[in-house]
Amino acid sequence: MHYRDFYGLKEDPFNNVPDLRFFYPGNEYTRIYSRLLRIAKDRKGLGILTGCVGSGKTTMARHLLHLLRSDKNIQSGLLVLMHSEFEPGWLVKRIAGLLGMREIPDDKTEALALVTKRLLLYDNENKHTVILIDEANKMTNPEQLEEIRGFLNLERGSRRIMTFILFGTTEFIEHLNKNESLSQRAALRLVLNPMDFQSTVKYIQHRFATVRGDPSIFTQNAYALIFKYAMGSPRTTNSICDNLLFEGALSNKKPIDENLVAEVAEMLGFRKGDYF
Numbered sequence: 001m002h003y004r005d006f007y008g009l010k011e012d013p014f015n016n017v018p019d020l021r022f023f024y025p026g027n028e029y030t031r032i033y034s035r036l037l038r039i040a041k042d043r044k045g046l047g048i049l050t051g052c053v054g055s056g057k058t059t060m061a062r063h064l065l066h067l068l069r070s071d072k073n074i075q076s077g078l079l080v081l082m083h084s085e086f087e088p089g090w091l092v093k094r095i096a097g098l099l100g101m102r103e104i105p106d107d108k109t110e111a112l113a114l115v116t117k118r119l120l121l122y123d124n125e126n127k128h129t130v131i132l133i134d135e136a137n138k139m140t141n142p143e144q145l146e147e148i149r150g151f152l153n154l155e156r157g158s159r160r161i162m163t164f165i166l167f168g169t170t171e172f173i174e175h176l177n178k179n180e181s182l183s184q185r186a187a188l189r190l191v192l193n194p195m196d197f198q199s200t201v202k203y204i205q206h207r208f209a210t211v212r213g214d215p216s217i218f219t220q221n222a223y224a225l226i227f228k229y230a231m232g233s234p235r236t237t238n239s240i241c242d243n244l245l246f247e248g249a250l251s252n253k254k255p256i257d258e259n260l261v262a263e264v265a266e267m268l269g270f271r272k273g274d275y276f
Contacts, residue, residue, distance in 0.1 A: 003249035007217055013207040014242035016235055018059045020066055024206045024234075026199045029060065032190055036064055040074060040130045040163055044187035045152050047165040048136075050172055051192030054235030057167045060192065061134045064165070068130055075099070075127045081135040091147045095131060116154060123161045130163045137168035140175055149182040194232025197224070203234065204241060218244070221258040229265045240264060 004012065013022070032049065039047035051057050061078060068076040077098030089108030096104045096111055099118045105111045122129055139145055154161050166172070170191075176183050195203060201223050205215040218226070222244075230236040243264045248256045 001249065003245040006249035006252075007213060007245060007254075009208075009213045009245075010211040012242065013211045013213055014238040014245070016238045016242075018062050020059075020063055022207050022210050023059060023063050024203045026195070026202065028193065028195075028199070029056075032060070032192065033064065033067070035188060035190060036165055037067065039165060039188055040064075040068055040076075040128070041071070043128050043160045043163055045160050045163055046148075046182070046186045047163070047188045047190070048172075048176070048186050049165070049167050049190045049192060050170045052194070052233070053169060054233040055192045055194065056234045057192060058134055059234070061132050061165075061167045065132055068132075073127055074130055075122050076130045076132070078132045078134065081133065081138040084138040084140045086139075086141065086144060088143065089147075091144060095151075098131065099129070112150075119154060119161050120156070123156055128163065129161065130165065132165050132167065134167045136166035137172035137175070139172075142179060145175065145179045145182055149179065149185070152182070152185055195234065195237075196232065197227045200227045200230065200232060200237060203237065207238075207241075217248075217255055219255050219257045222256050222261050225258045225261040225265075229261070229270050239268060243268065 003009070036047055036049065038044070049057060049060065058080075061080075065076055065078045068074050077095070079094055079098070089111060092108055092111045092115055093104050096115050096118070099115065099122075101114060101118060105114065119129055133139075148164055151162050151164070152160065173189075176186070204218070204223065204226070207213075208215045208217070218241075226237060226240050226244075230240055240261070244256050244260060247264055247267075248254070248260060251260075253260060
């Protein structure tokens, strides 16, 4: 029997994949979105959100993209960087693809000229182009950041025709600070902090509610211990909770208590001395 059946869940609530249905609009997330939306809608040029691994940056990037796409005055796109090795002009070509251009010249200068023409066309239609880049910390080559700086030089009169919002781990700031001109253009730098205990409980309960589950599957002591091990990381919280449901169903355990949390944490490689 799958744990979904044992606990009466419509589907798995703690899969570690970005899914906007499970987005938890906590207080900190709401404030961050308000600020990032301002960067986009007010044509501020460059906004940056950093956070530790597993803090929810990718989910936030996708949710922000969803919000931007509902605005008829914004032309938006998302790039997710999978590695740090990029050919010269790679960014220009990817942006061209996001802007709907099918035939993209191999020559960087020619491609840039066509992208600029498309950006001006959108500006004529009163559309502001916003490009989101997830895993921006993978842009370790100074030339990549210089290409972003070049795009930010594109202006018409007193207004910018393009804005970037970059999402990455905290190490990205080290790369950014090496390009003083680009660093100075950042209109806003935000940090996504780990969830506190109350936010962690509400996050877990929100995911249960999304799949019509009962949040009392976990005891209050179980919630407390989950938080101590996960330390506010959504990704780690998901991993612990998913394994808790599996092990709980395996041992016919209702509700799931702190003893099982400790067992699962040990299975996942957590050492109690490191967290308490």
